[in-house]
Amino acid sequence: MPDDERQCDACKTTCFLSAVSCLCKPNILVCINDINQLCSCSPKKYCLWYRYTIDEMLNMVDALRERLDLCQKWKTLVNRLISTDHGNLIDFNDIEKHTTSGVLCLRDDIRVKMEEKLAEAIEYRQLAKNILKRIARKEEPIENNNNEEDLTKKKKILNDENKVTLNDINQLKTRVKSIGITFHEMNAIQTILADCLRYQDEIKTLLQSDKLESTDVYSNYIERSDQYNIELPIIERLKLFYQASVWYELVQKSLNRTISPSKLRSLITSGQAFQALHQQIQQKVTELQVQLQQLEYWDEKSRQLTKE
Numbered sequence: 564m565p566d567d568e569r570q571c572d573a574c575k576t577t578c579f580l581s582a583v584s585c586l587c588k589p590n591i592l593v594c595i596n597d598i599n600q601l602c603s604c605s606p607k608k609y610c611l612w613y614r615y616t617i618d619e620m621l622n623m624v625d626a627l628r629e630r631l632d633l634c635q636k637w638k639t640l641v642n643r644l645i646s647t648d649h650g651n652l653i654d655f656n657d658i659e660k661h662t663t664s665g666v667l668c669l670r671d672d673i674r675v676k677m678e679e680k681l682a683e684a685i686e687y688r689q690l691a692k693n694i695l696k697r698i699a700r701k702e703e704p705i706e707n708n709n710n711e712e713d714l715t716k717k718k719k720i721l722n723d724e725n726k727v728t729l730n731d732i733n734q735l736k737t738r739v740k741s742i743g744i745t746f747h748e749m750n751a752i753q754t755i756l757a758d759c760l761r762y763q764d765e766i767k768t769l770l771q772s773d774k775l776e777s778t779d780v781y782s783n784y785i786e787r788s789d790q791y792n793i794e795l796p797i798i799e800r801l802k803l804f805y806q807a808s809v810w811y812e813l814v815q816k817s818l819n820r821t822i823s824p825s826k827l828r829s830l831i832t833s834g835q836a837f838q839a840l841h842q843q844i845q846q847k848v849t850e851l852q853v854q855l856q857q858l859e860y861w862d863e864k865s866r867q868l869t870k871e
Contacts, residue, residue, distance in 0.1 A: 573597035581613045641673060644680055644743050652745035655684055684744040690735055691748040697727050698755055698792045726794040732756055759791045766797050770804055775843040778812060781805035807837035807844050814847055824862065827855045 569578045571594040582592040585601055586608045593601045601609070615623065643653060658681065732752060739749055766784055769776065781804050788798050814830055831851045838845040 571597055573600040578612075580615065581611065584610050584612065586610070641677060644677065652740065652743055655688065655744050655746040658684070658744065680742050680744065683738075683742045684746070687735065687738050687742070687744075688746045688748060691739075691746065691752060694727055694731060694735065695748050695752055697725055698752070726792050728794045732793075755791070756793070759793050759795070762787060762791070763795055763797055766795075766801055770797075770800060773842070775804075775808060775811055775841050778805060778808045781808055803837065803840060807840050810834055810837060811844060811847060814851065824855060824858050827851055827858065831855065 569582065569592065570576065571578055571582070572591050573593050574597055576594055578592060578594050581595060583595065583598050583601060584590075584592050585604050587602055587604050591601065592612070598609075640653065640658065643651075644658075735749070735752075739745055769780070769784065781801060784801055785798070785805060788795065788801075810830075810833055814834070817826065817830065831848060834844060834848045834851065838848045
């Protein structure tokens with residue numbers, strides 16, 4: 564029946580679910596609330612009109628309950644997203660899962676905000692994929708021109724160009740936090756970054772040690788840096804310590820045999836580049852300088868005696 568034919572004769576409200584009529588007035592309907600205004604006949608003559616059966620009504624109630632529960636969850640999700648407090652980020656998959664069904668629960672202005680957030684999330688997710696691809700990159704083959712030195716230089720240049728900086732990752736983290744949405748690619752980056760930062764902390768502890776370690780120790784840490792295609796400034800300092808350790812071991816070997824003044828001067832000159840790194844290097848350079856002075860003194864003495 565059209566809406567205007569299902570109006571309560573008393574209150575003019577459209578009767579959606581049920582209505583009552585009487586045999587004395589078959590064309591007149593009233594709602595349940597206005598049943599006393601229908602007529603003066605006995606209720607035995609009344610006819611109850613209904614749109615749905617009890618079973619159908621129960622199914623409708625269950626469906627409405629599910630819709631209400633969905634809207635409540637979506638409302639909570641939306642409130643978290645449009646708020647400025649993004650302490651706990653929302654997973655992108657959760658938003659995608661609820662977007663189609665939850666859009667019916669939103670006002671137009673909120674839906675526009677949500678669409679803007681999702682567009683940003685898709686953009687940042689692509690950035691995260693690109694960074695993850697660079698971090699997990701495999702070495703590309705380089706044309707061999709039979710020059711090992713040139714080949715090594717080319718590899719180093721390519722690796723340096725492909726490396727992800729900590730600034731790249733931190734900028735992405737800031738952007739992701741600003742929209743309150745995260746995704747599994749970002750979680751993968753965070754896991755790799757956490758492992759990389761633990762490695763960096765180990766290096767810091769190593770370089771702050773009172774003892775200058777052997778070349779093997781430093782070289783092992785340098786080799787581990789190949790696991791991460793992330794640029795860590797501390798690696799360059801680690802390489803300096805490795806070079807300093809090479810110099811220190813060379814000095815130790817040289818002092819076990821007769822050494823010329825020119826060799827001593829060469830060791831002192833090369834060692835001065837590292838003496839600011841570690842106290843042991845500084846002490847060893849000082850020892851070499853004292854030894855050189857003594858050697859020069861006795862050389863001069865021997866020349867004088869020879870002349871006499």
